Amino acid sequence: MSRKIPRAALAALLTLAAGAPLTACSDDGARLGYQADYADHPPLRVTGYPSTGSLETVQQVVWQLADGDVDGLAALDTEGGDARSAARDWVEAYGKAAHGEVTADFLDEGSVRQDVVLHFAGPRRTQDLTVRIGDDDSWGAVLDAPDPEPASR
Structure with a gap:
């Protein structure tokens, strides 16, 4: 049948x-x-207790810096609007340093937001960074203006 x-x-x-x-x-x-x-990319050294999302986002920030990828870095911004200018500033300030050893100190608890201090070994500079879950429920970064001064810590 x-x-x-x-x-x-x-x-x-x-x-x-x-x-x-x-x-x-x-x-x-x-x-x-x-x-x-x-x-x-070189491994990211990590201290503290990142969540899976905060760790992956910080890795992507450092990788975009090392690759000089302004558009890729701007796409990680959680604040809305055009982040290309801020991303360009970050790449200019830390792009070369991101090729070397970078340590990320994850502060606080990271379930939805986490403050991170990036330490770039080559030029001995630090940069504060906040990563968080954005409006689209995916992790991203707050691209504040980069600190232009070398680390004094």
Whole structure:
């Protein structure tokens, strides 16, 4: 006994079957991109107790600085508006230093917001940074004006 599948049902099944691999690839693609960035940059030294989101965001900030990626850094901003100017200032101030050893001191508890002090070993400079969950429920950074002075701590 042979059953015929209605055309509408067959079209729906084909659409689902074609879309399933794309959905799976998008999560894997993001993960692979993160793993590639992780492998392409010096390790970030960490003190304190970061959450998964705050750690990943700080790593991305340092990686964007090292790569000189103004647009990528601006995309991490949680404050809305055009963050390209602030991101450009950060890249100019810390881009070269981000190629070397960087330590991130995670302060406080980091479930939705965390203050971080970045220590750049080469020029011996520090920069305060706040990472938090933004309006779109993803982690990002508050790109305040970078501190132009070398560390005195």
